[in-house]
Amino acid sequence: MNNGMKHYPGMLERPAQEALVSDLRQCVQKAPLFVPLMPRTGTPFSVRMTNLGGLGWVSDRAGYRYQALHPDLGTPWPQIPPAILDIWRAISGFQADPEACLINFYQGTAKMGLHQDKDEEEFAAPVVSISLGDTAIFRFGGTSRGGKTQSLKLSSGDVLVMSGESRLCFHGIDRVMTGTSTLLKEGGRINLTLRRVTKA
Ligand code: MD6
Numbered sequence: 001m002n003n004g005m006k007h008y009p010g011m012l013e014r015p016a017q018e019a020l021v022s023d024l025r026q027c028v029q030k031a032p033l034f035v036p037l038m039p040r041t042g043t044p045f046s047v048r049m050t051n052l053g054g055l056g057w058v059s060d061r062a063g064y065r066y067q068a069l070h071p072d073l074g075t076p077w078p079q080i081p082p083a084i085l086d087i088w089r090a091i092s093g094f095q096a097d098p099e100a101c102l103i104n105f106y107q108g109t110a111k112m113g114l115h116q117d118k119d120e121e122e123f124a125a126p127v128v129s130i131s132l133g134d135t136a137i138f139r140f141g142g143t144s145r146g147g148k149t150q151s152l153k154l155s156s157g158d159v160l161v162m163s164g165e166s167r168l169c170f171h172g173i174d175r176v177m178t179g180t181s182t183l184l185k186e187g188g189r190i191n192l193t194l195r196r197v198t199k200a
Pocket residue numbers: 104112117127128129138160162171172173191193
C-alpha cells in the first residue's frame with residue numbers, strides 16, 4: 001500500500017505467538033480486561049480492553065484519553081514485555097519506544113466501528129498492530145469519514161504498521177471469523193496496538 005500502511009502477514013511464527021499469549025495472560029491477571037463505554041452515551045463497546053506501558057487508552061462517559069492507571073483498580077499498567085518492544089523496534093522505524101500497548105479482546109460477534117487513532121500527540125510515530133487468534137476482517141479508508149474503503153484479513157501472527165498518511169486513516173474491524181485459529185483455547189482474537197503518545 002502506497003499510503004504508508006504496511007502489512008506483514010505471518011511475521012510472528014507459531015512459537016512466538018504462543019510466547020506472546022503466555023506473556024499477555026500474566027499481564028491480564030494484573031490488569032484485568034475492562035469494558036470501555038462510549039463517550040456521552042455510555043454504550044458499552046463489544047470489545048474488552050486493557051493496556052500495558054506507562055500510558056493506557058481508556059474510554060468512558062467523560063471521553064477518550066490516555067491515563068497511567070487502570071480505570072477499575074487504580075493501579076499502574078504492567079510494563080510492556082520485551083518481546084513486544086522488540087517487534088516495535090524491528091518494524092516501526094521510530095527512534096523512541098512506545099508508551100502504550102492497548103490490548104483489544106474480541107469474542108463472538110465483537111467488532112470495532114470505523115475510527116481514527118488521534119488521541120496521541122506524536123503523529124510522526126506509526127501505530128504498530130499485532131494480531132493473535134482468529135482472523136479478522138479489517139476495513140480501512142482515507143483520512144476523511146465516508147470515503148471509499150477496502151478490507152484486509154488480519155490473521156494470527158500478522159503485523160500491520162500505519163505510518164505516514166495512513167497514520168490517521170479511518171479503520172475498524174467488521175467481524176472476527178470464529179474457528180479460524182487454534183492459538184487461543186477459548187477462541188477469539190487479541191489485537192495489540194503499540195503507540196507513542198507524547199512527543200519523543
Ligand atoms: C484491531 N485495530 O485490529 C483494531 N488502530 O482490533 C486498530 O484499531 C488499529 O489495527 C491503529 C492502527 C492499527 C490498528
